[in-house]
Amino acid sequence: MNNSRALVEIHKLRKTYWMEDQPIEVLQGVDLEICSGDRISIIGPSGSGKSTFLHLLGTLDVPSSGQVLFNGNDVFAQSPGALAAFRNRSIGFVFQFHHLLPEFTALENVAMPVLIQRRSASESHERAVTVLELMGLHHRLHHRPGELSGGEQQRVAIARALVLEPKLLLADEPTGNLDESTAAGIHELLDETHERTGLTIVLVTHNSVLARRMPRRLQMLGGVLRPVT
Amino acid sequence: MRCLAPPFPLGASFALGILVAQAWLAAMLDFVPRGVRAQGTGAAMSTALFLLAGYTMGCLRRQGQGRTPPTGIPWRSVCAFSAVLTVMGLAGTWGNFNLPLFPAHAHGGMARGMLAANAVALAPMFLTAVGAALGAGARKRTTVFGFIGAVTLLVISFGIREAARYLLLDPNVISLVATGGLGVAALLVGFVLSWAHKRLAFVEMAITALLVGYAIYLTVAMGPTSLVVSWSLPIEQILLALSFVPSIALMALLAVGGSLGFLLFGSGRWDPGFQYELKVATRYLQVNFPQPTRRTWVGLVHAGFVVGAVWTSLFLPEPQLVWWGTLLGVLVAWMIVRQTRWLRLALGLQLAFFGSSLWGVAQYGARVVPKLMSGSDTVVPAGAVGWTNVALGGLVVLLYGGLWAIITRRLMYRHIGLRTRTQKPLFVGVVTVISVLGVAIGVMALIVVLSVMSGFEADLKSKILGAHAHIIVEKYGDDFVEYEAVERTVRTVPEVQTAAAFVLGDAMITTDEGLIAGTLVKGIDPGSEDAVVEIRRNLLRGDVRYLEQPDQIPGACSGVFKKLPKFKPPPTKIDTVLSSTSTSSSSAQLPDTPVPVDSSNRCSGRVLPGVLIGRELANQLGARVGYVVKLISPVSEEIGPMGPTPKLRRFRVAGVFFSGMYEYDAKHAYISMGQAQKFFGKRGRASGVELKISDIDLSALVASDINRRLGGQPYHVRDWRDMHKELFSALLLEKIAMFVALAMIIMVASFLIVATLVIIVLQRGREIAILKSVGASDASIMKIFVIQGVIVGLSGSLLGVGAGVAICLLVEQVGLQLDNSVFYIELLPVALNWSEVGVIAVSAIIITYLATIYPAMTAAVLKPVEGLREE
Incomplete structure (x- = not known):
């Protein structure tokens, strides 16, 4: 952990699902501190709650109890509109299955977060082109996701997550759907991005190689996060 | 709990x-x-x-x-x-x-x-x-906010009504302002409820709508009868309608206001932008607008010209040539582009059309231009009109067929390398097209049907106002002796054009053959121009002067005429338009059929007074000018052994009139005022004074003014709306019923939009989640789907308005024949009312907008993680 103020503080985070009036406690009180510039990998068996934790951290879901403080502010105390704006400017999310919008080109997908922020079309276009070129996709700007390879799709997804220079990048199995060499390319991309921008990365993965690249490794067991021994 | x-x-x-x-x-x-x-x-x-x-x-x-x-x-x-x-x-x-x-x-x-x-x-x-x-x-405090909303709504609407009462005079305008004020208040309250809660406060709005709806119902149900007496509808129907219509209408308005409040403030701040939402919405509707090329502009210009030519042709008496020309032009253009075997034939036809059009232009110019330059008022001859059609048709063929095909073909050759470009053509998804057509058909049907009903209403109104007085002054009791003074008084009112006293009474009219009919006999002053101007206009046979000079009636001193066949209907409107004379009684007259006179039965010199009867009554009795009829009145001063004896008097038919209203032509008869006073025992008295005014829309105000000048009681002043209240109320009710029935088409179309959007939302749950994961707010997601619905609604409304107006103009110009004996009217009347068209278009847009709210809210409340879990 860097010796800087905590970017994210998580206190006793719980998530319970209800199935036919029976509770299923997925997270049973997670505590974590993430500092700016940290690179954290989270591993664990399937169904342990890694993705659930990441979704809560990315405010894609609402916890049953507990707190998530971002720069000292409780994110879930905000109104839904403020939460959406926070998600837009501060968090970048990369999913396992890229989750790109299929009817839009790579350029339009990457420009979407900028347009959501009500910036002009030209500024959105410019920023999207810049980021895609950094990803090495300058020749794929006007291609739809269906016309891209798996690695290219994931690069576009990463570009979309980074276009607004968020403080925190959350990646849920970013290479889970890719072959080894393509995955390696993605790993290097993440490293380069971190070196260039000092981005804080929290990453969930089954890939031990990727997990070992992260300086800080955590394990989700029994709904609780523990450091990997 | x-x-x-x-x-x-x-x-x-x-x-x-x-x-x-x-x-x-x-x-x-x-x-x-x-x-x-x-x-x-x-x-x-x-x-x-x-x-x-x-x-x-x-x-x-x-x-x-x-x-x-x-x-x-x-x-x-x-x-x-x-x-x-x-x-x-x-x-x-x-x-x-x-x-x-x-x-x-x-x-x-x-x-x-x-x-x-x-x-x-x-x-x-x-x-x-x-x-x-x-x-x-x-949620918590939902009920409280619902009550607050209802109280606020009632207070605002009450305030607006009182302000209207204070500032305005006309009760109809006050009602309109009060109703409009309630509507605007509903929009505002819905807006504030959603703005305050940063969500679509649906339950609060429902509680508000229900409470206010019940308040309106109870006010009418328990209130004084004056609240409902002006509606001219049975109390059961009024109460039934009030039990649900106000609540539904208020809920709709609250939902519109509430949804706007959420869309603008749902993000937690003022957010009117919709740039990226529009982009996503059009992409989801599968509407693709490619960048216009030169070929696109050429095509658009020519398409615009063709549409303009077809529209212009609607104002010509015989537009078919233009339409055939357009079809031929399209065919020729296609052949030129495709270079088919029949190309030479097509080009030949085109040249022939073009040549004849040049000839037509020359003919038209030679006949019409001098007349126009001399300022002559003469109607353009039919032949010149026909040649104009040919000229216009030829021009359409030339431009659309020849030039367009040549230009676009050249462009196509020039840009042949660009045909491999991946620019997609204009494409609209099938579901979108179906939804748009659904709305368009509903709007079109509403416009056409309401225009036809307005046409019937206008036709009826013109016939009623043509045949009847605009205002009638009567006196309670049977001693209206000062009618001449009243006539002079009402003539001082500036808007009054004509004023004439009359005597009115019921009588039976019968012939020697035993044919009998009930009739309303009106005694008029034949010497007064005011009294006879309308009758003279509607007279088919005979003369109004015969009432004053009955000895001039053909056969006045001879015997009874033989029964003759029915009158033929007067000439049609088209014949009248084509002829150079205006519609006067002389143009409607039929040639005389000589009738033999029984000279052996000459009268002793006693001249029977004249009576004017309607065409239908004449046909019923088999009577014509000169025929003798008997009028029988039950009112008599003579007392017989069985009580008052009916009075019988012979009259000679002095004329036959045709007003165009069956009831009037079958039931009315005119005699001179003196004869009427004698016949009905009203010597020196009148039944009333009838007036015509310059602006019929001011009839209520003029009637009120006359009432004031006469000092009110015992005089009683009624205008034409009062006199025919039931008829116009029935027409209005029919129109409302038809509007409601046809609005169901738009409702069905809106359900189609709901279904379409719900399917889109279900299919695109993942994409909605993706957009939310990159920061799209709930309000923003709702905007995407609302925009989709609004695009469909706007497109459908515009298309429907265009088609509906075009059909109305077409029917108006071409004319749709009706069975005269059934409808008592030759052509289907159409009266396009632009305010009605506006109301229909706006209603369609509001209904389709409301249809988007539920699916849009479903999309808005979707949690990002739920959408992503579908993978």
Whole structure:
């Protein structure tokens, strides 16, 4: 952990699902501190709650109890509109299955977060082109996701997550759907991005190689996060 | 709070509670006017109680740790509740029928209404379920905000009404302003409710709409009769409509205002932008607008020219040539582009058309231009009009067929390398097209049908106003001797054009052959131009002067004429238009048929007074000018052994008129005023004074002015609206019914939009989640789907308005023949009213907008993680 103020503080985070009036406690009180510039990998068996934790951290879901403080502010105390704006400017999310919008080109997908922020079309276009070129996709700007390879799709997804220079990048199995060499390319991309921008990365993965690249490794067991021994 | 009690006892307890509440309310509201009002009020109170019971059950059903879905209705409790009420209602109704339990006064009337509402099993179940759904979806302070909304709405609308009463005079305008004010207030309250809650406050709005709707109902049901007497509708229909229409209308307006409040402020800040939402919406509608190329512009210009030519042709008497020319032009263009074998034939036809068009232009110019330059008022000859059609048609063929094909073909060759570009053509998804067409058909049907109904109304109004007076001054009692002074007084009013006294009475009219008919006989002053100007205009045969000079009537001193065949109908409108004379009685006259005179039966010199009768009456009696008829009046001063004896007098037919209104032509007859006074025993008296004014829309104000000048009682002044109130009210009711029925088409189309959008939302759950994961707010997601619905609604409305207006203009120009003997009118009348078109278009857009709210909200409340989990 860097010796800087905590970017994210998580206190006793719980998530319970209800199935036919029976509770299923997925997270049973997670505590974590993430500092700016940290690179954290989270591993664990399937169904342990890694993705659930990441979704809560990315405010894609609402916890049953507990707190998530971002720069000292409780994110879930905000109104839904403020939460959406926070998600837009501060968090970048990369999913396992890229989750790109299929009817839009790579350029339009990457420009979407900028347009959501009500910036002009030209500024959105410019920023999207810049980021895609950094990803090495300058020749794929006007291609739809269906016309891209798996690695290219994931690069576009990463570009979309980074276009607004968020403080925190959350990646849920970013290479889970890719072959080894393509995955390696993605790993290097993440490293380069971190070196260039000092981005804080929290990453969930089954890939031990990727997990070992992260300086800080955590394990989700029994709904609780523990450091990997 | 979790509901612990088993469903049946809970439902039964609520039912018993409702019965107690009903009994208490029936006793409390004993002052409600008896009869229909009491029963209707009892039923309305019951519906309110069902909703309240359901709401409470829904609130109790809500889980402590989170909301149940809005449709989490406690069905078992609801069914138990309605079952107990139904049994009690049936038992009570049977008991009241066999052993009258409740008296006939208001108390009993309300109880009967309540029992009836209980006994109808499905209604309590439905209403309770709706209440439960609202309760299950309610949050903290929902009920409070609902009440606050209702009170605010009532206060604002009351304030607007009082301000209107203070500032305005016309009661109709006051009602309009009050209703409009209520509508605007509903929009504002909905807006504020959603802005305050940063969400679509649906339950709060529903509570507000229901409370205000009930307040309006109770005000009318319990209030003075003056609230409903001006509606000219039975009280049952008014109460039935008020029991649900205000609530539904208010809910719609609240939803519009509320959705706008959420869309603009739902993000937590002022956010009117919709740039990226529009982009996503059009992409989801599969609407692709490619960048326009030169070829696109050329095509658009020529398409515009063709549309303009076709529209222009609508104003020509015979537009078919232009249409054939357009079709031929399209065919030629296609052949040129495709270079088919028939190209030479097509080019030959095109040249022939073009050549004839040049000839037509020359003909038209030679005949018409000098006339136009000399300022002559002569109508353009039919032949020149025909050649103009040919010229226009030829021009269309030339441009569309020849030039367009050549230019676009050249462009196509020039840009042949660009044909491999991946620019997609204009494409619109099939579902989008179907949705747009659904709305368009509804709008088009509404415009056409309402225009036809307006046409019938206008036609009827012109015939009524042509035949009848605009204003009538009468006097209570039978001593209107000062009619000449009244005539002079009313002539001083600036808007009055004509004024004439008359005598009116009922009589039978009969012939020697025994044919008999009832008639309304009017005595007029034939020497007064004011009295006879309309009659003279409508006269087919004879002369109005014969009333003053009966000895001039053909056969006045000879015997009875033989019965002759019916009159033929007057010439059609088209014949009249084509002829150079205007529609006067002379143009409508038929050639005389010589009739033999029985010279052996010459009269002794006694001249019978003249009577003018309508065409239908003449046909009924087999009478014509010169024929002798008998008028029989039941009013007589002579007393016989059986009581007053009817008075009989012979008259000679002095003329036959045709007003175009069957009732008038079949029932009315005119004689001179002196004869009428004598015949009806009103010597020196009149029945009234009738007036025509310059602007019929001011009739109410002029009537009021005349009433004031005459000092009110015992004089009584009525305008044409008062005189034909039932007829115009019936027409208005018919129009409203037709509007409602046809608006159902738009409602069905809007359900199609709902279905389409719901399917889109279900299919695109993942994409909605993706957009939310990159920061799109709930309001922003809602905007995407609202925009989709608005695009469909706007496109459909515009298309429908265009098609509807085009059809109306076409029917107006070309004319649709009707069976004259059935409809008493030759051509289908069409009166395009642009304000009605505007109301229809706006209503369609509002309905389609409302249709988008539910699917848009479904998309907006979707949690990102739920959408992503679908993968």
